[in-house]
Amino acid sequence: MGRRILSILNIKTEGIHQAAYLLGFFAIVSQLLGLVRDRILAGLFGAGVILDTYYASFRIPDVIFALVASSVSVSVLIPFFSKYIDKDEGLEEAKRFAGEIFSVFSFIITIVSVLAFVFMDFFVRLSFPGFTENIIINNIIFLSRIMLLSPILLGFSNLFSTITQLYGKFFVYALSPVLYNIGIIVGALFFYPVFGLSGLAWGVVLGAVLHFAIQVPTVLSLGFKVKPIFNIDYNRIKEVILVSLPRTLALSTQQITILILVSVASLVSVGSISVFNLAYNLQSVPLGIIGASYSSALFPALSRMFGGGEKDKFLENVESSVKHIIFWTIPATILFVVLRAQIVRGAYGAGEFGWDATRLTAALLALFVVSSVAQSLVVMFVRSYYASGNTKKPLFINILSFTSIIILALFLNVIYQKFDFVAYFLEALLKVSNIRGTGVLILPIAYSIGSFINLVLFWQAFQLDFGEFRKDIYKSIFHILSSSVVAGFVTYQFLDVFDEVFNINTLVGIFSQGFFSGILGIIFGIFVLKILGNVELEEIWRALHHKFWKTPVIIPEQGEL
Numbered sequence: 001m002g003r004r005i006l007s008i009l010n011i012k013t014e015g016i017h018q019a020a021y022l023l024g025f026f027a028i029v030s031q032l033l034g035l036v037r038d039r040i041l042a043g044l045f046g047a048g049v050i051l052d053t054y055y056a057s058f059r060i061p062d063v064i065f066a067l068v069a070s071s072v073s074v075s076v077l078i079p080f081f082s083k084y085i086d087k088d089e090g091l092e093e094a095k096r097f098a099g100e101i102f103s104v105f106s107f108i109i110t111i112v113s114v115l116a117f118v119f120m121d122f123f124v125r126l127s128f129p130g131f132t133e134n135i136i137i138n139n140i141i142f143l144s145r146i147m148l149l150s151p152i153l154l155g156f157s158n159l160f161s162t163i164t165q166l167y168g169k170f171f172v173y174a175l176s177p178v179l180y181n182i183g184i185i186v187g188a189l190f191f192y193p194v195f196g197l198s199g200l201a202w203g204v205v206l207g208a209v210l211h212f213a214i215q216v217p218t219v220l221s222l223g224f225k226v227k228p229i230f231n232i233d234y235n236r237i238k239e240v241i242l243v244s245l246p247r248t249l250a251l252s253t254q255q256i257t258i259l260i261l262v263s264v265a266s267l268v269s270v271g272s273i274s275v276f277n278l279a280y281n282l283q284s285v286p287l288g289i290i291g292a293s294y295s296s297a298l299f300p301a302l303s304r305m306f307g308g309g310e311k312d313k314f315l316e317n318v319e320s321s322v323k324h325i326i327f328w329t330i331p332a333t334i335l336f337v338v339l340r341a342q343i344v345r346g347a348y349g350a351g352e353f354g355w356d357a358t359r360l361t362a363a364l365l366a367l368f369v370v371s372s373v374a375q376s377l378v379v380m381f382v383r384s385y386y387a388s389g390n391t392k393k394p395l396f397i398n399i400l401s402f403t404s405i406i407i408l409a410l411f412l413n414v415i416y417q418k419f420d421f422v423a424y425f426l427e428a429l430l431k432v433s434n435i436r437g438t439g440v441l442i443l444p445i446a447y448s449i450g451s452f453i454n455l456v457l458f459w460q461a462f463q464l465d466f467g468e469f470r471k472d473i474y475k476s477i478f479h480i481l482s483s484s485v486v487a488g489f490v491t492y493q494f495l496d497v498f499d500e501v502f503n504i505n506t507l508v509g510i511f512s513q514g515f516f517s518g519i520l521g522i523i524f525g526i527f528v529l530k531i532l533g534n535v536e537l538e539e540i541w542r543a544l545h546h547k548f549w550k551t552p553v554i555i556p557e558q559g560e561l
Contacts, residue, residue, distance in 0.1 A: 130266025183207025342514030
């Protein structure tokens with residue numbers, strides 16, 4: 001039985017597109033579980049104080065994760081492991097390197113977590129000025145301290161993910177976030193009724209434990225028995241730090257940006273943090289399924305191509321991935337905007353989550369999701385730079401972009417408060433008039449503008465550094481945009497048709513209205529692509545036609561089990 005399970009976990013995936021779709025499949029599963037998670041939370045607590053407290057409690061541990069745990073991420077460590085494995089010492093040298101990284105990371109994350117635990121009161125009061133009641137502040141401090149265990153566990157999981165990805169074990173890597181969400185769901189359904197608010201935090205910790213633990217058998221089967229090492233080669237650690245520091249700072253800047261946006265949301269009204277996070281999580285679905293999957297599958301191959309001097313092939317693969325990411329994200333964006341009310345109501349419309357919260361979350365979702373294509377492409381460009389060994393330029397560009405988001409958020413907040421006509425215009429445009437807390441709308445506007453600034457900077461920088469994209473990329477963009485507009489128009493028209501068919505006051509009814517309208521829109525969009533002779537459509541069909549799930553299973557020798 002154990003051998004059978006291990007053989008499943010050890011499935012090796014070949015090919016960038018096949019790996020991307022495998023990761024995409026599990027990303028869909030993870031995202032669906034994430035929606036289940038958020039639906040449970042929204043249904044239990046509504047957009048109110050408890051959910052605000054829960055989401056606020058994530059922010060400081062997330063910053064710590066970005067500051068420390070991201071230094072042992074896949075993007076940073078894969079080139080190092082590849083280099084050591086290719087040496088004469090081979091696996092033994094890679095094992096020792098893993099042990100050194102494990103030892104140094106364990107020491108640093110422990111020190112940082114202890115300091116954060118001690119000074120959590122100061123950090124929370126500084127970060128959330130909108131919370132004035134001591135009971136709320138104390139609850140955030142309490143939950144945040146429990147959640148400090150997550151960066152430690154997820155950091156270890158990152159280290160192990162490097163090994164599993166390096167050997168093409170995308171299956172176990174893709175399974176980790178699924179288990180993470182399962183842990184959080186268990187916390188909400190089973191821990192919360194017993195332990196109260198702390199049960200929610202312990203569910204997060206359980207998810208982190210599962211995220212890490214699922215990779216342990218595979219890593220051990222590959223011969224990596226990671227353990228503390230005291231005789232450390234600090235020159236190698238210094239090299240890793242120098243490479244990871246720009247990426248770590250970039251991720252920290254991103255998390256600090258989100259922290260500031262949540263801080264501004266705390267000043268708007270009760271429930272603003274809740275709807276902000278729920279909308280942000282929903283808009284992350286296209287990013288997680290498309291952008292992150294392609295980038296994760298592409299990264300090891302790009303590292304090998306660039307390291308082997310295959311610069312033309314490197315550029316060709318990046319360009320192909322740009323086209324495929326655009327192929328999926330533009331239509332997803334338009335469908336999300338058209339179906340925003342159906343999506344939010346279907347995802348969160350239960351229990352304490354009322355219609356006003358649904359409308360406001362849907363408005364935020366529309367403003368967030370317009371930048372999905374930008375966010376997905378930026379992830380891919382960043383990974384491409386990392387694959388080439390250049391981590392400084394992504395840092396510089398990301399700092400500029402995230403700084404612009406913060407400045408825009410603060411500026412737009414002043415404008416929104418000072419000029420009533422701005423509020424009236426946004427409320428009328430997004431159909432959220434007479435709802436409390438519409439000031440939170442300026443946050444996704446700032447975030448989306450900053451994301452497009454980020455994309456423009458990366459697009460230009462990448463072509464200057466690696467070469468111009470072929471002109472047919474703009475032809476592909478035209479194809480996708482044309483078909484997406486048709487799909488969006490058809491979907492919108494059929495919403496009225498199915499409004500008469502289904503009872504949209506029920507979950508099944510509103511889901512059916514959105515689902516069938518969207519399906520018909522997609523069919524028309526594919527028809528347009530077929531007429532235009534879109535190349536990506538044919539490539540995707542061939543990739544799906546290849547049964548990547550039948551890729552040979554790599555079964556370790558008995559001595560490694």
